[in-house]
Amino acid sequence: xxxxxxxxxxxxxxxxxxxxxxxxxxxxxxxxxxxxxxxxxxxxxxxxxxxxxxxxxxxxxxxxxxxxxxxxxxxxxxxxxxxxxxxxxxxxxxxxxxxxxxxxxxxxxxxxxxxxxxxxxxxxxxxxxxxxxxxxxxxxxxxxxxxxxxxxxxxxxxxxxxxxxxxxxxxxxxxxxxxxxxxxxxxxxxxxxxxxxxxxxxxxxxxxxxxxxxxxxxxxxxxxxxxxxxxxxxxxxxxxxxxxxxxxxxxxxxxxxxxxxxxxxxxxxxxxxxxxxxxxxxxxxxxxxxxxxxxxxxxxxxxxxxxxxxxxxxxxxxxxxxxxxxxxxxxxxxxxxxxxxxxxxxxxxxxxxxxxxxxxxxxxxxxxxxxxxxxxxxxxxxxxxxxxxxxxxxxxxxxxxxxxxxxxxxxxxxxxxxxxxxxxxxxxxxxxxxxxxxxxxxxxxxxxxxxxxxxxxxxxxxxxxxxxxxxxxxxxxxxxxxxxxxxxxxxxxxxxxxxxxxxxxxxxxxxxxxxxxxxxxxxxxxxxxxxxxxxxxxxxxxxxxxxxxx
Amino acid sequence: xxxxxxxxxxxxxxxxxxxxxxxxxxxxxxxxxxxxxxxxxxxxxxxxxxxxxxxxxxxxxxxxxxxx
Numbered sequence: 001x002x003x004x005x006x007x008x009x010x011x012x013x014x015x016x017x018x019x020x021x022x023x024x025x026x027x028x029x030x031x032x033x034x035x036x037x038x039x040x041x042x043x044x045x046x047x048x049x050x051x052x053x054x055x056x057x058x059x060x061x062x063x064x065x066x067x068x069x070x071x072x073x074x075x076x077x078x079x080x081x082x083x084x085x086x087x088x089x090x091x092x093x094x095x096x097x098x099x100x101x102x103x104x105x106x107x108x109x110x111x112x113x114x115x116x117x118x119x120x121x122x123x124x125x126x127x128x129x130x131x132x133x134x135x136x137x138x139x140x141x142x143x144x145x146x147x148x149x150x151x152x153x154x155x156x157x158x159x160x161x162x163x164x165x166x167x168x169x170x171x172x173x174x175x176x177x178x179x180x181x182x183x184x185x186x187x188x189x190x191x192x193x194x195x196x197x198x199x200x201x202x203x204x205x206x207x208x209x210x211x212x213x214x215x216x217x218x219x220x221x222x223x224x225x226x227x228x229x230x231x232x233x234x235x236x237x238x239x240x241x242x243x244x245x246x247x248x249x250x251x252x253x254x255x256x257x258x259x260x261x262x263x264x265x266x267x268x269x270x271x272x273x274x275x276x277x278x279x280x281x282x283x284x285x286x287x288x289x290x291x292x293x294x295x296x297x298x299x300x301x302x303x304x305x306x307x308x309x310x311x312x313x314x315x316x317x318x319x320x321x322x323x324x325x326x327x328x329x330x331x332x333x334x335x336x337x338x339x340x341x342x343x344x345x346x347x348x349x350x351x352x353x354x355x356x357x358x359x360x361x362x363x364x365x366x367x368x369x370x371x372x373x374x375x376x377x378x379x380x381x382x383x384x385x386x387x388x389x390x391x392x393x394x395x396x397x398x399x400x401x402x403x404x405x406x407x408x409x410x411x412x413x414x415x416x417x418x419x420x421x422x423x424x425x426x427x428x429x430x431x432x433x434x435x436x437x438x439x440x441x442x443x444x445x446x447x448x449x450x451x452x453x454x455x456x457x458x459x460x461x462x463x464x465x466x467x468x469x470x471x472x473x474x475x476x477x478x479x480x481x482x483x484x485x486x487x488x489x490x491x492x493x494x495x496x497x498x499x500x501x502x503x504x505x506x507x508x509x510x511x512x513x514x515x516x517x518x519x520x521x522x523x524x525x526x527x528x529x530x531x532x533x534x535x536x537x538x539x540x541x542x543x544x545x546x547x548x549x550x
Numbered sequence: 551x552x553x554x555x556x557x558x559x560x561x562x563x564x565x566x567x568x569x570x571x572x573x574x575x576x577x578x579x580x581x582x583x584x585x586x587x588x589x590x591x592x593x594x595x596x597x598x599x600x601x602x603x604x605x606x607x608x609x610x611x612x613x614x615x616x617x618x
Contacts, residue, residue: 297594335562
């Protein structure tokens with residue numbers, strides 16, 4: 001794979017990895033009395049391994065392929081495999097976290113395995129490891145196809161993909177060591193944050209450079225969604241992580257904001273992480289892979305533009321609905337409610353657009369589990385955005401906030417929408433990317449579909465029941481005006497639901513394992529597809545003008 | 551000018567309102583502009599058959615003729 005780089009590119013890649021090794025060494029030396037030192041060794045090892053991978057091929061012959069005739073898909077392939085690797089690790093962690101809530105002894109009394117440390121490994125692992133890698137990989141695929149242009153160089157896509165994974169590794173290992181800045185979905189400390197800024201800026205430039213080379217007059221709408229994901233996540237990440245390190249030799253830092261401002265900035269970030277990391281990028285996937293798989297153009301292209309701007313413009317204001325009944329000014333809370341409710345319009349426009357595209361192709365949905373993944377994703381997108389708008393209304397939020405209902409809502413979006421569209425896209429993409437005739441086992445795709453769907457349904461029903469029970473128990477008073485139920489009473493009431501939730505998660509996790517296995521077997525065992533043409537063929541020369549049978 | 555709470559409220563109630571209205575009108579006009587229909591249709595259909603590699607400088611006249 002690395003021998004597809006020219007010798008200049010190999011040298012450039014080696015220089016970057018050497019710089020990484022030096023940074024790692026510096027961190028290890030400066031931070032030797034702090035967990036940051038351990039991170040230094042991890043960075044050193046990560047970059048060292050990459051250095052040797054490139055160095056092995058340094059004296060290989062120059063690649064002979066004509067770059068002007070094909071897309072650059074090597075990083076996409078690695079990105080898909082990394083996404084699936086993270087899915088298995090992070091969903092496995094999720095099952096463990098869920099099981100700890102049902103059976104607390106599963107902590108095994110170690111510090112690193114406590115709930116507060118392994119939960120962020122689960123959340124960051126699925127959001128950034130699985131979701132992020134899938135987004136990067138599919139964006140590489142889509143930006144080149146929709147632009148009919150190859151990426152401008154071969155080093156920066158690797159830098160973005162592997163640099164992002166270095167961030168994920170530093171984040172996950174940091175949580176286990178107890179490094180956190182206690183901001184939801186933004187737990188990694190200052191040096192990891194700085195590194196992500198560099199990676200993200202290179203990603204943005206790469207995308208813009210590819211679009212600048214495009215041979216299509218109009219930029220297909222999926223690219224708009226991906227670009228909003230890249231651009232807004234950069235803004236959110238930089239602002240929310242503004243912090244002053246306590247020292248340059250340690251991981252600890254202090255936020256630039258204090259009190260309710262800090263809370264507001266955090267939830268402005270937090271909800272827009274849901275919006276621009278977990279929604280717009282995946283809508284890009286939906287707008288590309290669903291029409292392609294169904295063999296029909298999107299139902300209304302105009303509506304897709306309208307809902308794009310609606311989502312981008314409304315979402316950015318809704319974060320304050322996480323802070324109802326707090327010290328946040330009332331009008332900011334009301335602003336969050338208003339925009340959350342308005343958000344339903346563009347969200348349902350996208351979900352409806354996707355489902356209307358399938359009109360006339362429902363027989364394909366019935367027969368093809370890959371397309372069914374995408375259809376179910378659109379349905380769950382519609383359901384969870386409705387639920388989200390509903391929960392943002394103050395009186396509903398009074399019941400739902402701080403309960404498991406919120407957890408159920410997040411998972412209805414994350415499992416039902418985000419993971420489903422990702423798995424659907426991976427099944428659509430794998431045979432195309434590796435030029436295989438088909439997936440290794442269609443039966444396994446069916447199994448995965450039904451495991452994922454039943455796991456999601458079990459999970460969210462368990463959390464609805466548990467959340468509403470919890471909320472009602474917390475607000476039940478006796479005649480004398482005291483609380484009717486103690487905290488332990490609510491815990492006992494939750495126990496069966498926690499078991500059901502862990503079981504639902506286990507089913508979903510099993511599906512992800514099957515997917516990983518199926519993709520690996522497809523790459524290893526399925527025979528090559530006769531080249532469908534990743535290069536322009538001249539019909540007269542390659543094939544008879546009329547197929548022989550006619 | 552003091553960046554007070556009142557100042558932000560006034561800004562969001564005046565400029566914010568017209569910004570929202572103006573942007574909505576501009577985007578709706580763009581999305582439904584009649585003469586752009588052809589371009590949008592072409593874009594929507596362009597992804598259905600895009601595995602034949604980057605466009606070639608000389609291949610313009612061959613486009614759309616590749617047999618599948």
